[in-house]
Amino acid sequence: MVIQTQGLSFSFGNQQVVKSLSLQVPAGSIYGFLGPNGAGKTTTIKMLLNLLQTGEGSIHIFGQELQTNRISILSQIGSLIEQPAIYHHLTGKENLMNRALLLQVGEKRVDEMLNLVQLTGAANKKAGQYSLGMKQRLGIALALLNDPKLLILDEPTNGLDPNGIIEIRELLMKLVGTGKTVFISSHLLAEIEKMATHVGIINNGELMFQGTIHDLQNISQPLINIETDNTVDAANLLKRHNFTVTDINNDHLYVPFTSKQQVGEINTLLVQNNVTVYSISKQHKDLEKLFLDITKSN
Numbered sequence: 001m002v003i004q005t006q007g008l009s010f011s012f013g014n015q016q017v018v019k020s021l022s023l024q025v026p027a028g029s030i031y032g033f034l035g036p037n038g039a040g041k042t043t044t045i046k047m048l049l050n051l052l053q054t055g056e057g058s059i060h061i062f063g064q065e066l067q068t069n070r071i072s073i074l075s076q077i078g079s080l081i082e083q084p085a086i087y088h089h090l091t092g093k094e095n096l097m098n099r100a101l102l103l104q105v106g107e108k109r110v111d112e113m114l115n116l117v118q119l120t121g122a123a124n125k126k127a128g129q130y131s132l133g134m135k136q137r138l139g140i141a142l143a144l145l146n147d148p149k150l151l152i153l154d155e156p157t158n159g160l161d162p163n164g165i166i167e168i169r170e171l172l173m174k175l176v177g178t179g180k181t182v183f184i185s186s187h188l189l190a191e192i193e194k195m196a197t198h199v200g201i202i203n204n205g206e207l208m209f210q211g212t213i214h215d216l217q218n219i220s221q222p223l224i225n226i227e228t229d230n231t232v233d234a235a236n237l238l239k240r241h242n243f244t245v246t247d248i249n250n251d252h253l254y255v256p257f258t259s260k261q262q263v264g265e266i267n268t269l270l271v272q273n274n275v276t277v278y279s280i281s282k283q284h285k286d287l288e289k290l291f292l293d294i295t296k297s298n
């Protein structure tokens with residue numbers, strides 16, 4: 001395990017915000033640390049980076065206890081929390097050169113990082129003129145300069161447009177291909193699902209689920225959302241044809257999604273039986289619904 005915590009807890013005053021967390025982050029994984037706003041993600045990340053003193057419990061990173069091996073562990077971690085520390089009056093490349101000087105790495109590495117995060121073309125532009133996505137990518141390049149084994153990113157796609165999100169996702173997947181481990185927090189399940197190999201879900205400071213993305217997908221099976229003029233007739237028709245209807249309300253009914261073909265079959269069946277289909281689409285459960293399901297299955 002690259003990160004292993006046991007019984008990790010933290011309180012601000014008398015409010016306990018992290019509760020006996022036992023994280024297991026395997027080497028070479030993209031570990032999605034998911035939870036709604038205020039769940040305790042940033043607090044946990046700050047403890048992993050030794051920016052906050054652990055309340056109770058233990059943290060092992062690269063198999064070593066964090067407190068007693070702080071310097072050697074932290075020198076092998078790249079991180080991005082909240083806003084990246086960027087000088088806006090300097091160009092992207094100057095920002096990297098600045099850090100490179102401190103870390104004693106050469107210009108070649110700076111150029112490689114610019115290339116990796118696809119900022120070579122904008123290397124000589126002032127960072128203050130970068131889009132939010134470019135700033136995040138520059139932040140990741142800064143975090144990668146010393147070639148860390150582990151990258152810890154706190155909501156790196158917050159506020160990005162869909163293109164920016166895709167760029168970060170592709171970048172992280174590329175990194176994992178080179179043997180690094182990525183620990184990334186987010187409050188968006190749909191975003192994490194597309195890149196993570198492992199997932200931990202935290203709510204109110206408690207770990208509600210931890211496992212592979214496949215384990216999670218088994219719990220969070222998507223649904224087909226069907227909007228019709230007559231949900232009762234449509235549901236009866238579907239049930240007679242051996243489809244499971246999980247939920248029904250005035251205008252919508254829901255069937256567990258298994259394949260695109262199944263969506264087509266349902267559409268044809270309804271239309272051929274004179275049910276008007278206003279819309280039919282695949283829908284992912286949102287975090288809230290997933291939490292309910294996880295709590296139920298526990």
Ligand SMILES: Nc1ncnc2c1ncn2[C@@H]1O[C@H](COP(=O)(O)OP(=O)(O)OP(=O)(O)O)[C@@H](O)[C@H]1O
Nearest residue numbers: 012017035036037038039040041042043044155187
């Ligand atoms: N410095 C602080 N002093 C007091 N309470 C704090 C402090 N920082 C965070 N908290 C509280 O701790 C809880 C967890 O916050 P945290 O920032 O870890 O959550 P998060 O999951 O990262 O949320 P977000 O996605 O909004 O960043 C929240 O209730 C928050 O209000």
